[in-house]
Amino acid sequence: MREISVDELTLGMCLSKDIYNDLGNIILSQGTEISNKHLAYFQKHGIISIYIDERDNSVPAESHKAVKIYKFKDLNNAYAEVLGQFKEVYFNVQNKQHDFDVEILRPALEGLIEIVISDNDVLGSMRIIALNEAYHFTHAVNVSMLSAMICKWTGLENDMIYLAALSGLLHDIGKTKVPQELLYKQGEINEQEYELLKMHAKLGYESLKNNSSLPREVLASMLFHHERSDGTGYPSGLKEEQTPYLARVVAVADVFDAITSDKIYRSRVSSFKAFSIIKDESFRGLDPKISEIFLSNIAAFFINNRVKLSDGRVGEVVYINKYALNRPLIKVSNDFIDLSTDYSIEIDEVIS
Numbered sequence: 001m002r003e004i005s006v007d008e009l010t011l012g013m014c015l016s017k018d019i020y021n022d023l024g025n026i027i028l029s030q031g032t033e034i035s036n037k038h039l040a041y042f043q044k045h046g047i048i049s050i051y052i053d054e055r056d057n058s059v060p061a062e063s064h065k066a067v068k069i070y071k072f073k074d075l076n077n078a079y080a081e082v083l084g085q086f087k088e089v090y091f092n093v094q095n096k097q098h099d100f101d102v103e104i105l106r107p108a109l110e111g112l113i114e115i116v117i118s119d120n121d122v123l124g125s126m127r128i129i130a131l132n133e134a135y136h137f138t139h140a141v142n143v144s145m146l147s148a149m150i151c152k153w154t155g156l157e158n159d160m161i162y163l164a165a166l167s168g169l170l171h172d173i174g175k176t177k178v179p180q181e182l183l184y185k186q187g188e189i190n191e192q193e194y195e196l197l198k199m200h201a202k203l204g205y206e207s208l209k210n211n212s213s214l215p216r217e218v219l220a221s222m223l224f225h226h227e228r229s230d231g232t233g234y235p236s237g238l239k240e241e242q243t244p245y246l247a248r249v250v251a252v253a254d255v256f257d258a259i260t261s262d263k264i265y266r267s268r269v270s271s272f273k274a275f276s277i278i279k280d281e282s283f284r285g286l287d288p289k290i291s292e293i294f295l296s297n298i299a300a301f302f303i304n305n306r307v308k309l310s311d312g313r314v315g316e317v318v319y320i321n322k323y324a325l326n327r328p329l330i331k332v333s334n335d336f337i338d339l340s341t342d343y344s345i346e347i348d349e350v351i352s
């Protein structure tokens, strides 16, 4: 069996296994003969590789056995597994069981990282996952994936990528120690409630600092992911050079996911608006180098994406200028709108 690109598929090959969509429903059955319409479908849905049985090379095309790897289904399963294990840890910590062995998370988390960094499309992947779960659970897994990607883009080794993923997954575990109704509260929170929420960084660290299975980088990320380079962060008001590196990575991932997710008390903003916010925040407190690496890599994933503009029109992103990541060139019908020069129009939404 060998992996081939869908570009190498020829008409008449037959699927030897069912193909599923990301919800687990069969969309093409075993035995289906590949036609032009199927090739177009694969292209449209980002299916890039197929496994075929090499034994079939000597037999007529119609009996080729093609097995598709449906990346989204793999990703959904891996995401759900990590999410389930994270929830277990979350409820354990909430019930004061602080001595869990963090290594129980490793197999599932490594599986998720492998898929995410090989796919190289973390945002596209995250957008297709729609789980009916509370924000603070999906946020943990999203920040884990984004932190791993940032470390991969930075060129760090696998052990650091894993530590980043674990740091992202557990960064907000201290939220188990604040009044839970605050996590689900609708509408704005007042100053007193905000001060209570801010306690999560210190409470997470304090609760788990004696758990010897937790790497110190992960504990440091729990404690310091809200520090900012200008000293305005919490709990310690550290300056950039004093804040551990992985805590700064998690901070960028945390801000991006928070502002692009549907939260209870604030509707999400488009990823392009989020680029502007991250850029602005990098002048105020997020690590500028990490922000730059994050933005320049992640923006490229939006080429060819359809977007809804503030004037109601729908277009396609055709070019992203690295100096104006949040204001790309958009093709609408036969016209081009350069948002880097036309400030009367905004991107309201990226259409999945």
Ligand SMILES: [Fe+2]
Binding pocket: 171, 172, 200, 225, 226
């Ligand atoms: Fe936090």
